[in-house]
Amino acid sequence: MKVFWFSIALLLLLTVMIGINCAYINNVANRLKNDVEALSSVDCQAQADTLLEYWEAEEDWVGLSVGYGVVDRIKEQILLLRNAAMRGDEQGFASARTLLLDAVEDMRRLEQFSIGNLI
Amino acid sequence: MITVFIRTLIVYFVLIAVMRLMGKRQIGELEVTDLVTTLLISEIASLPITNTDLPLSHAVIPIVMLLVLEVSSSCLLICFPKLKNLVSARPTVIIQEGRLCQKALRQLRISVEELMSEIRQQGLVDLSQVQYAILEKNGKLTVLPKASCAPPNAAELGLRPKEDALMHIVYCNDTYSKMGLKLIGRDQAWLDAELDARGLDARKLFCVTADKDGELFWIVKEEER
Numbered sequence: 012m013k014v015f016w017f018s019i020a021l022l023l024l025l026t027v028m029i030g031i032n033c034a035y036i037n038n039v040a041n042r043l044k045n046d047v048e049a050l051s052s053v054d055c056q057a058q059a060d061t062l063l064e065y066w067e068a069e070e071d072w073v074g075l076s077v078g079y080g081v082v083d084r085i086k087e088q089i090l091l092l093r094n095a096a097m098r099g100d101e102q103g104f105a106s107a108r109t110l111l112l113d114a115v116e117d118m119r120r121l122e123q124f125s126i127g128n129l130i
Numbered sequence: 131m132i133t134v135f136i137r138t139l140i141v142y143f144v145l146i147a148v149m150r151l152m153g154k155r156q157i158g159e160l161e162v163t164d165l166v167t168t169l170l171i172s173e174i175a176s177l178p179i180t181n182t183d184l185p186l187s188h189a190v191i192p193i194v195m196l197l198v199l200e201v202s203s204s205c206l207l208i209c210f211p212k213l214k215n216l217v218s219a220r221p222t223v224i225i226q227e228g229r230l231c232q233k234a235l236r237q238l239r240i241s242v243e244e245l246m247s248e249i250r251q252q253g254l255v256d257l258s259q260v261q262y263a264i265l266e267k268n269g270k271l272t273v274l275p276k277a278s279c280a281p282p283n284a285a286e287l288g289l290r291p292k293e294d295a296l297m298h299i300v301y302c303n304d305t306y307s308k309m310g311l312k313l314i315g316r317d318q319a320w321l322d323a324e325l326d327a328r329g330l331d332a333r334k335l336f337c338v339t340a341d342k343d344g345e346l347f348w349i350v351k352e353e354e355r
Contacts, residue, residue: 079183
């Protein structure tokens with residue numbers, strides 16, 4: 012029975028860790044979404060740099076539970092956004108912004124409890 | 131490549147820990163749940179090794195969950211035996227007192243040819259030699275031959291052989307086994323005295339086994355022969 016109680020303790024620990032991770036991922040996703048939505052025009056290079064710095068600080072932790080494909084996509088779109096801002100490319104900026112928001116939602120997807128995710 | 135290398139190491143040690151915690155029943159696959167868990171674990175464990183896009187947690191978490199589910203279900207089945215009927219089948223008698231149960235064969239979807247094959251593997255040549263054949267929960271067939279077809283045992287021959295005591299390793303690879311000596315109720319001093327009495331040097335022996343009656347069996351090292 013020792014193994015039974017040990018496995019129950021492990022289950023509780025796992026549940027707590029998953030809960031914390033879920034809250035963390037959602038927090039990062041909300042922050043990214045808010046920051047990206049606040050970038051309304053192409054004259055926002057400083058904000059884009061700040062966004063990149065924030066993501067670079069968080070991506071290793073996010074990568075513990077989110078697939079490399081999604082993490083890489085987010086970084087890619089942030090870089091494209093920043094480059095578009097540097098060049099003053101409005102179309103490129105709008106495209107990168109949309110794709111970045113989509114990638115952020117993808118990152119959040121596995122941390123949401125929904126029937127769509129389960130099936 | 132280094133990622134694959136390190137992930138393989140981590141998954142390997144996680145699997146060993148999990149299988150160790152699940153216990154011998156997992157290796158023996160006594161129940162359907164054990165088989166299912168083993169299959170799932172093997173599939174899940176290989177995913178992050180071959181697919182570096184997946185985080186390691188996508189293997190470790192499911193494996194730990196399977197451990198929890200497996201241990202919990204086996205404990206619940208012990209505490210509530212009636213639940214066993216839900217998750218595992220009962221043994222089915224296929225041959226009862228020499229008579230083939232055709233209904234059981236149909237229910238199990240086993241053909242006579244398959245049954246004959248299993249019986250032959252047990253050393254018998256025909257259904258008529260079988261007293262009982264039982265398909266166990268783990269899918270193995272237990273065959274008990276008729277008394278006339280079974281080799282006689284010592285009691286039937288009127289013999290009274292001495293009961294064999296279990297031999298334990300008491301010395302191996304130049305090391306005394308404290309566990310083995312404890313199991314036979316002896317100590318290192320006794321073993322040394324016994325080896326001396328037989329003119330043996332422990333350093334020249336590869337392995338020594340003994341039972342609680344003091345019987346010894348030894349193997350000499352190859353280079354000493």
